[in-house]
Amino acid sequence: MNSLTKGRIQVIIDSFDVGGTEIHIVRTFSQLVKKGYCVSLLTFESTGNLFDAAAEAGIEVLAPDASTSTLAPPALFSVVKHLHKHISRDAGTIVCVYLPRAYLLAGFLHLVMRLPSKLVSFRRSMNNYQTKHRFFGWLERRLHSYTNFIVANSKAIVKQLESEEGVSPERLKLVYNGIDITPFHRVCSDVNVRQELCLPDKAVILVVVANLIPYKGHDDLLRAISLLTKSGKQNAILICAGDGLENRGDLLNLASQLGVEEQIFWLGSRWDIPSLLAHADIGVLPSHEEGFSNAVLEGMAASLPMVVTNVGGNAEAVIDGETGLVVPSKNPKALAAALEKLILDKELRQSMGSAGLKRVHERFSLDACVDAYEALFNEVLGSR
Numbered sequence: 001m002n003s004l005t006k007g008r009i010q011v012i013i014d015s016f017d018v019g020g021t022e023i024h025i026v027r028t029f030s031q032l033v034k035k036g037y038c039v040s041l042l043t044f045e046s047t048g049n050l051f052d053a054a055a056e057a058g059i060e061v062l063a064p065d066a067s068t069s070t071l072a073p074p075a076l077f078s079v080v081k082h083l084h085k086h087i088s089r090d091a092g093t094i095v096c097v098y099l100p101r102a103y104l105l106a107g108f109l110h111l112v113m114r115l116p117s118k119l120v121s122f123r124r125s126m127n128n129y130q131t132k133h134r135f136f137g138w139l140e141r142r143l144h145s146y147t148n149f150i151v152a153n154s155k156a157i158v159k160q161l162e163s164e165e166g167v168s169p170e171r172l173k174l175v176y177n178g179i180d181i182t183p184f185h186r187v188c189s190d191v192n193v194r195q196e197l198c199l200p201d202k203a204v205i206l207v208v209v210a211n212l213i214p215y216k217g218h219d220d221l222l223r224a225i226s227l228l229t230k231s232g233k234q235n236a237i238l239i240c241a242g243d244g245l246e247n248r249g250d251l252l253n254l255a256s257q258l259g260v261e262e263q264i265f266w267l268g269s270r271w272d273i274p275s276l277l278a279h280a281d282i283g284v285l286p287s288h289e290e291g292f293s294n295a296v297l298e299g300m301a302a303s304l305p306m307v308v309t310n311v312g313g314n315a316e317a318v319i320d321g322e323t324g325l326v327v328p329s330k331n332p333k334a335l336a337a338a339l340e341k342l343i344l345d346k347e348l349r350q351s352m353g354s355a356g357l358k359r360v361h362e363r364f365s366l367d368a369c370v371d372a373y374e375a376l377f378n379e380v381l382g383s384r
Helices: 020-034 051-056 075-086 100-112 127-131 134-144 155-163 218-230 245-258 273-278 294-301 332-343 346-363 366-381
Strands: 008-013 038-043 060-062 093-098 118-123 149-152 172-174 204-209 236-241 264-268 282-285 306-309 324-327
Touching: 008 020, 008 100, 020 038, 020 051, 020 294, 020 366, 038 075, 051 060, 075 100, 093 100, 093 366, 100 118, 100 134, 118 366, 127 134, 149 155, 149 366, 155 172, 204 218, 204 273, 204 294, 218 236, 218 245, 218 332, 236 273, 245 264, 273 294, 282 294, 282 332, 294 306, 294 346, 306 332, 324 332, 332 346
Parallel strands: 008 038, 008 093, 038 060, 093 118, 118 149, 149 172, 204 236, 204 282, 236 264, 282 306, 306 324
Antiparallel strands: none
């Protein structure tokens, strides 16, 4: 190990396109590189939208020559071969595994190879996916006892890992996501979404930042917008920032059926989220399931009141009635009522937005997250 290196960390994740977990990895581990850690990124995919960002941050990218987007033979063999070649065998290295597919393959390989490197699993969602893949859920629970630590990003996940998956408390760690709040509470003048979309000044802009996948609850949000429209709130405009070609067509059809297509703007994947948030009035995340959402923190950092569903760590980030409103999941009527309350009360929006910014600054800063990671890694290197 280089005398200037605090420690060696290898991050393993199946793909590295734009997403909450992937952005979190770039932000957090780039700061650890600045602190003197040597970080590498091992993926199953040959390309990724965030590869360049990782490389620019000083993170070594170890990607396969050919894409391995499926786990069916012979792709599975290629993934295992790639992992076998690059997974760390150094006793002083901490192998950090993100998301279930990477945990199953890398964790199992780490076990059968009896590698001396430390293994840490990062769980960033509730375990709903295990009900659809029971064998893999069983295998994942077997790996828990072999892993040095399992790190969750919300109390809800910690509770579930302990009560439902039998993870002993001494193996569990809670580290909340952290964000750099500077770009979000600074007014951005490069993009004005009202001008870009030709929106009237009186329009109340709602914004949801989430990929268009079913469990993010966009369909519930469209139905809530329909209810608002029927109650005379046609001035509410919804901006959707996020990618997802498979579900986009269904959502467009639903918006048309509900008669709200002119109130919805589908912007796709955007790199100017701080600017979008700076010109919005209300943030919303109607998820059916969640771990701990960076999008919620970013909305709060932009001084937006947040309307979120009571799943995962949402209610740990948003204090109901103080920094936003927390509503039941899969309940368009309750979602519409919460949005209407904020649409009608500008002063309430402003007071909740200010409280949200203060809460992010005090509890969910990037510095706090990086410090927690560093403390964790010091403990891992001292553990058996």
